Amino acid sequence: xxxxxxxKVAAMHWELRMVYRVNAILETSGNLLTxxxxxxxxxxxxxxxxxxxxxxxxxxxxVSYLIIAGLITSTLWHTSQGDSIISAIRHGRISKYFVKPxxxxxxxxxxxxxxxxxxxxxxxxxxxxxxxxxGIPIPYAVDLSQxxxxxxxxxxxxxxxxxxFYNAALLAFWMEEVWGITFTIRVLADIAAGAFIPLAxxxxxxxxxxxxxxxKYIISIPVNTLLGRVPAHEVLPALLGSVVWLIVFxxxxxxxxxxxxxxxxxxxx
Amino acid sequence: MRRYxxxxxxxxxxxxxxxxxxxxxxxxxxxxxVLRLVLFLAFADAIFRNVPEIAGWTLERIPFLILTLFxxxxxxGVGFHRNLLFFLYxxxxxxxxxxxxTRPVSPVFLTSFRxxxxxxxxxxxxxxxxxxxxxxxxxxxLLTVFGYVILIGAAYFILFxxxxxxxxxxxxxxxxxxxxxxxxxxxxxxxxxLDVLPKFxxxxxxxxxxxxxAGNIPAKFLxxxxxxxxxxxxxxxxxxxxxxxxxxxxxxxxxxxxxx
Numbered sequence: 001x002x003x004x005x006x007x008k009v010a011a012m013h014w015e016l017r018m019v020y021r022v023n024a025i026l027e028t029s030g031n032l033l034t035x036x037x038x039x040x041x042x043x044x045x046x047x048x049x050x051x052x053x054x055x056x057x058x059x060x061x062x063v064s065y066l067i068i069a070g071l072i073t074s075t076l077w078h079t080s081q082g083d084s085i086i087s088a089i090r091h092g093r094i095s096k097y098f099v100k101p102x103x104x105x106x107x108x109x110x111x112x113x114x115x116x117x118x119x120x121x122x123x124x125x126x127x128x129x130x131x132x133x134x135g136i137p138i139p140y141a142v143d144l145s146q147x148x149x150x151x152x153x154x155x156x157x158x159x160x161x162x163x164x165f166y167n168a169a170l171l172a173f174w175m176e177e178v179w180g181i182t183f184t185i186r187v188l189a190d191i192a193a194g195a196f197i198p199l200a201x202x203x204x205x206x207x208x209x210x211x212x213x214x215x216k217y218i219i220s221i222p223v224n225t226l227l228g229r230v231p232a233h234e235v236l237p238a239l240l241g242s243v244v245w246l247i248v249f250x251x252x253x254x255x256x257x258x259x260x261x262x263x264x265x266x267x268x269x
Numbered sequence: 270m271r272r273y274x275x276x277x278x279x280x281x282x283x284x285x286x287x288x289x290x291x292x293x294x295x296x297x298x299x300x301x302x303v304l305r306l307v308l309f310l311a312f313a314d315a316i317f318r319n320v321p322e323i324a325g326w327t328l329e330r331i332p333f334l335i336l337t338l339f340x341x342x343x344x345x346g347v348g349f350h351r352n353l354l355f356f357l358y359x360x361x362x363x364x365x366x367x368x369x370x371t372r373p374v375s376p377v378f379l380t381s382f383r384x385x386x387x388x389x390x391x392x393x394x395x396x397x398x399x400x401x402x403x404x405x406x407x408x409x410x411l412l413t414v415f416g417y418v419i420l421i422g423a424a425y426f427i428l429f430x431x432x433x434x435x436x437x438x439x440x441x442x443x444x445x446x447x448x449x450x451x452x453x454x455x456x457x458x459x460x461x462x463l464d465v466l467p468k469f470x471x472x473x474x475x476x477x478x479x480x481x482x483a484g485n486i487p488a489k490f491l492x493x494x495x496x497x498x499x500x501x502x503x504x505x506x507x508x509x510x511x512x513x514x515x516x517x518x519x520x521x522x523x524x525x526x527x528x529x
Binding site for chain 1: 291293294295296297298299300301302304305308309311312314315316318319320322323324388444445446447448450451453454455457458461462463465466467470
C-alpha cells in the first residue's frame with residue numbers, strides 16, 4: 001500500500017516534469033557544455049605535455065573522470081534545488097502537508113528523483129551527441145569490478161546531496177530570505193565536489209579544506225572509485241565518511257524540521 | 270537621459286533598502302560571490318600548477334581572464350541579468366507585467382533594471398581593485414588599458430543584447446529558469462581559455478556568436494593577443510547586436526497578452 005502511494009506520487013511528478021521538460025533540458029545542457037570545454041582543455045594540455053600523466057591521471061582516466069563527473073553534475077546539480085520548499089514555507093503552502101498522508105520530505109525527494117531521471121536520460125543522449133560533434137573519442141578507463149562499490153557510493157551521494165540543500169531550504173522557517181545561503185552552498189559545492197576537475201589537482205591547502213566538507217562524497221569519491229583510483233585501504237574510511245555525513249544530515253533534517261514546524265505559523269485561508 | 274538616471278537612482282535606493290532588510294541572506298550572498306571568485310582562482314591555479322602553459326595562458330596571465338569574467342558578471346548582475354532572464358518570467362507568469370508596461374518609461378529599461386542587485390556591486394569594487402593591481406604590476410601600457418575598457422563596454426552591450434533576445438522567448442512561451450541557466454553556463458565557459466577548442470568552435474565563439482567576449486576577448490587584449498582591428502570588429506558587433514536585440518524584443522512584445 002505504502003509503495004503504491006509513493007509510485008502514484010512519482011507518476012504525478014513525472015507527468016508534471018514532462019510538461020516543463022524544456023526547462024530541465026536547457027539547464028542540463030549548460031552543465032554539459034562546461035564539461036565539454038573542460039574536456040577540450042585537458043585534451044589540449046595532454047597533447048602539450050606529450051601524453052604523460054597530469055596530477056596522477058592518465059589522459060584516458062582524466063577524460064573518463066570528466067565525463068562521469070559531468071553526467072553526475074548534470075543529473076544531480078540544479079540551481080533551483082530547495083526553492084520549492086522555501087516558497088512553500090514562505091507562502092504557507094506547507095500547511096497542506098500536515099494533513100496529507102505523505103511527508104513533505106518524502107514528497108520533495110520523490111519529485112527531485114523523478115527530475116533527476118529526466119535529466120539523466122537527456123544527459124546520456126546529449127553527452128554522446130556532444131562527444132561526436134567535438135570529435136572526442138569515448139575513453140575506457142572504468143574498472144568494471146568497482147561498479148557495485150560505485151553504486152553504493154552513488155546512492156549515498158544522492159542522499160547527502162539531497163539533504164544538504166533540503167536542510168538549507170528549511171532555514172526558511174526562521175528567515176524570510178535564504179537565497180544568499182543556498183547560493184553560497186551551491187558555489188562551494190560546485191568546486192569542492194570535484195565537478196569540474198579532480199580534487200587531487202588542487203593546491204594542498206584547498207584539498208585540506210575540501211576534506212572537511214561533505215561535497216567530495218557526491219562526485220569525487222564515487223567517480224574515483226569507479227576508475228579504480230581509490231586504493232583498497234582507503235575504501236572503508238571513504239565509505240564510513242559518506243555514511244557519517246548522511247547520518248549527520250539526516251539527524252539535522254529531523255531536528256530542523258521538528259523545530260521549524262513548531263516555529264511555523266500560517267495565516268489566511 | 271537625465272530622467273533615466275534619476276529613475277535608476279530611485280530604483281537603486283529602493284532595492285538597497287529592500288535587500289538589506291534580509292541582512293543574513295544579503296551578507297551570505299556577498300560572501301558567496303566573493304567565495305566564487307576565490308574558488309575560480311583556486312581552480313585556475315589547480316590547472317596551471319599541473320600544466321605550465323595552455324594556448325598562451327600561464328599562471329601569471331590567467332588572473333586577467335578570471336577577473337575580467339567576474340567584472341562582466343558583476344556588471345551584468347547589478348542590472349539586466351536576473352531581471353531579464355529570471356524575473357521577466359515571474360512577472361509574465363503571475364500576470365504582473367501590465368504594471369511595467371503602463372509606466373511612462375521605456376519597457377526595455379524598466380524590465381532590465383527594475384531590480385538592482387547590491388550584492389553584486391560590492392564584490393564588483395573588490396574585483397576591479399584586484400584587476401587594477403594586476404594591470405599595474407604587469408606594466409600594461411595605458412593605451413592597452415584604454416582599449417580594454419572599450420572592450421568591456423562592448424562586451425556589456427553584447428551580453429545585454431543576448432540576454433534581451435533570450436528573454437524575449439518568454440513572450441511566446443514561458444520557460445522558467447532553463448534559458449537563464451544556459452546563458453550563465455555559456456558565459457562561464459570563459460573561466461577556461463577558449464583557444465583550446467577546435468578551430469571551428471573557436472571561430473564560432475570568438476567571431477560568429479562571440480561568447481568569448483564575456484572574458485576571453487578583453488583578457489586577450491590585455492595580454493596582447495587580440496589586435497585593435499579585432500577590437501573594432503567587436504565594437505561594431507556590439508552596436509549591431511544591441512540594435513537588433515532591442516528591435517527583436519519590441520517585436521516579441523507584440524505577442525504579449527495580459528493574463529492573471
